[in-house]
Amino acid sequence: MEDIHIQGSKDVYIQPTVDFEVATGRCSISGESFLEETAKFYSPMVEWIKAYSRFGKNIDFTFSLTYFNTSTSKWILTILAELKKLEGQGVAVNVVWHYHEDDVDMRDDISDYMADTGLKIDLVPFNE
């Protein structure tokens, strides 16, 4: 199992920065995600999470996604659902989501994700 490192971009393809570390269980997705072909980008992350319980006992997942399109939103749901499954397999799962304090839409969206997956997400507002 290998780490995932993807540099974010705001050029032709608007994609987030991704860092998944096997050794520490620290994972983050940050920036903006307006990709059209989301399957190619996100499915390796889902596979990584599915395999993780064989390699580690805790996972600290940080979302700092400020904007994402609806195509991406389905993959976020899949990632959170897989994290919930990991929790069921005995992995200590800690999920934090940083969002702008004025972004009511984002706060609602995160609440809806929690309701759909049953996964606790710590909402951390910022105001820069």
Add this chain to the structure above:
Amino acid sequence: MESAKETKHRTTDNIAISYTGVFDNEILSVLAKEIEGTLSSDDKVNKKVFKIFIELAQNISLYSLERDVTSGGDGMGVGTMIIRNFDTYYEFSTGNKTTKENIIPVMEKCDNINSMSREKLREYRRLQRNMPAGQKGGGNIGLIQVALTASNPIEYALVKCEDGNYFYIVSVRINKD
């Protein structure tokens, strides 16, 4: 169905940004930067317009009947995008060619979305998000997201083309306050 005069008025007054052509990734990124960086001095409004642009522009790329096939495969959709600037709001419109059979379900969906409260829209989005991806791009949730982002109804119009197909225009207002 609106008249040609109404369509002309709808598409030529108070224009801030407009584009007609192929909606490929390069063009989308140029337009996205223009909207995010220069549309108004209010960053929150720019971000809202930007989010709506991404959803509606990607719908043109994926679903427009008129295709540019120089890049191979199914090609990229061709269409029109117009942002008009009024005193209290921006109006964001896109237009693309379609068939009546394809667009009637979309118009019904707009009517359904417009009849819903914000809470109902969130429930509807959750329902759609939990469904397996049936079509490319997950475009089904796009219109719900547009309505939630704009907090205004989605307007639409259908204009018959000479070749028997239709030009579908979708518009939404984004308040400046």
